Amino acid sequence: MAIPGHINLNDLLVFSAVADMGGFTAAAERLNVAPAKVSLEIARLEAQLGVALFSRTTRKVALTEAGESLHQQSKPLLEQLQAAVDGLHVSPDQLTGTLRVTAPVDHAVQMLAPALARFAVLHPKLQIDLRTSDRISDLVAEGIDVAIRMGWLRDSSQRAVKLGEFQQYLVASPDYLRRAGTPQSPLDLASHDWVALTLLRTPLTWTFSSNEGEERTVHLKARMKADSASSLRALVLHGAGLTVLDQFSSAPELAAGRLVRLLPDWQAATGGLYAVFPPGRHVAPKARAFVRFYQEFLAQQQSA
Incomplete structure (x- = not known):
């Protein structure tokens, strides 16, 4: 490796952005500059250091061994420098x-x-x-x-x-409850239509705790599933079945009577x-x- 002269600090910042983002275009978007400027500064840095920092193909940009070494050693220093500047000039x-x-x-x-x-x-x-x-x-x-x-x-x-x-609340719409009845204990939930949120690790297994300290784990069957909380709430509002919603998203619907909180003496885990x-x-x-x-x-x- 050639002994570098005066390395432009901005070139190192651009290098760090490319390494973090995995590409020149993505780094340019993060830095709010043109991709051509990113390519120019990386080329200048490589010329000054005398080594290739990235291996380039038509599909991706990856760090070379020298690039990986520079990234690991320079990134903490750049962060410390940025923090020091922020502390001095930003209130x-x-x-x-x-x-x-x-x-x-x-x-x-x-x-x-x-x-x-x-x-x-x-x-x-x-x-x-x-x-x-x-x-x-x-x-x-x-x-x-x-x-x-x-x-x-x-x-x-x-x-x-x-x-x-x-808090997490077990809820259903009044229309669903008129059709299917109201569960009286956690064990009753297995016989009801459940609407599952697929983002959860175990969307069909729920544990409820009573005010007296009892616990009941229920394994459910879902006729309908949703991959977002807003879609889940919409399905339940339209009578698709029972589910658990967080207190923030359920509060307006409960207050308006569009949803009913079930088994208030049994609590799902606090999030x-x-x-x-x-x-x-x-x-x-x-x-x-x-x-x-x-x-x-x-x-x-x-x-x-």
Whole structure:
């Protein structure tokens, strides 16, 4: 390897983006620059270092051995440098750039969107990109600053802040109950039509706990399935059967009488609400500031 002269720091930042995103076009989109500029800066860096950092084919871009070594050693240093710059020049009252947030569709509509709207008013120089999906996003590949996730974190190594907890309610529509009757115990659920959420690990197995500490595990049969919480709720509202919904998405329907909460003396497991940050990179001040704001927002909503 040739001894480098003055390496352009921006070239290293571009290199890190290509390595993280797995391609020049994706890195260009993340950096908001033209793909040609990314190619030019990578070529300049490779010429200065005297080695190829990426192997290129028509289908993909992959790190070479030298590129992998540079990425592993430079990425933590770049993150520390970025954190130091952020700490010096960005105050919570002067947030800039773009805050990219992802969340499940229902939660975004009911809770997150109002919070983001208020947060935007407080920080007029900040742009906000809200991305909704009931499937888990790749935070690094999509350039997400913070993900709001509900339920149980599958990876204990994730950097996350617990925002709160939520109850899960067993529900059905009045129309379904008129046709099929009202279950009186968890064991009755096996004889009812169940609407399953396929995003769950075990959508047909539920454990309910009574106020007296008893537990009942029920194995269900689903005539209908849905791959999103909003579709699941719509099916149940139209009389497709019974299901479990989180308290946020079910509250408006319960209050309006469009859904009925069943077996209130038996509780499904309590879920957690989390803010998850991307792995392997520093947490941007704008992301930290929003998470603190959202914690306060949720607390106010619960006390109202």
